[in-house]
Amino acid sequence: MEIIQKLENYIRENNVEAEHMLRTGFWLKEIHPEADEAFYIAAVCHDIERVFPLRDGEVKPPKTGNDEFDEEYLDWHGKRSAEFAEKLLRENGFNDEVAIARIKTLIAEHSLGGTAERDLLRDADSISLLENNALKFIQEGKDKKELKEKFDSEFARLSSEKARKLTRLFYENAIKKLND
Numbered sequence: 001m002e003i004i005q006k007l008e009n010y011i012r013e014n015n016v017e018a019e020h021m022l023r024t025g026f027w028l029k030e031i032h033p034e035a036d037e038a039f040y041i042a043a044v045c046h047d048i049e050r051v052f053p054l055r056d057g058e059v060k061p062p063k064t065g066n067d068e069f070d071e072e073y074l075d076w077h078g079k080r081s082a083e084f085a086e087k088l089l090r091e092n093g094f095n096d097e098v099a100i101a102r103i104k105t106l107i108a109e110h111s112l113g114g115t116a117e118r119d120l121l122r123d124a125d126s127i128s129l130l131e132n133n134a135l136k137f138i139q140e141g142k143d144k145k146e147l148k149e150k151f152d153s154e155f156a157r158l159s160s161e162k163a164r165k166l167t168r169l170f171y172e173n174a175i176k177k178l179n180d
């Protein structure tokens, strides 16, 4: 439990998409109360690489924001987040090797979907995006047509009725704001 507190504090202090990451953990537990500590850690750390500036020689692949075209970016982002999550865990004295391997795999694959656990994590990520990031995207003046497609696809790919139920209001609210 202590490690979770440390990671959550770290995310809050560094405040790069803190709300998005912490709420992904929250929603994971809502849709999957059985989630163990490793699964929860993967959820709150799934985008952690964004805290860390590019290192010498590191190149971020192009990102369109549409997952269909962002295979290379999503692979890079997932693996980089897995690497930094491991670093943080070890720096905080966490060395359960089985759990670390599981956390890294979950994070590296968090955008893929296609297995029960990948679907759960991607659903939690989508719920949190529509809850916490959608209005920010609109305020930032991003292209409305592209945002509509993004919000539609985030909602459409939810893998369960439970997730859709929890997300519907956030989704409808985001679409309404988009049309204002």
Ligand SMILES: [Fe+2]
Pocket (backbone or CB within 6 Å): 020, 024, 046, 047, 125
């Ligand atoms: Fe995310």
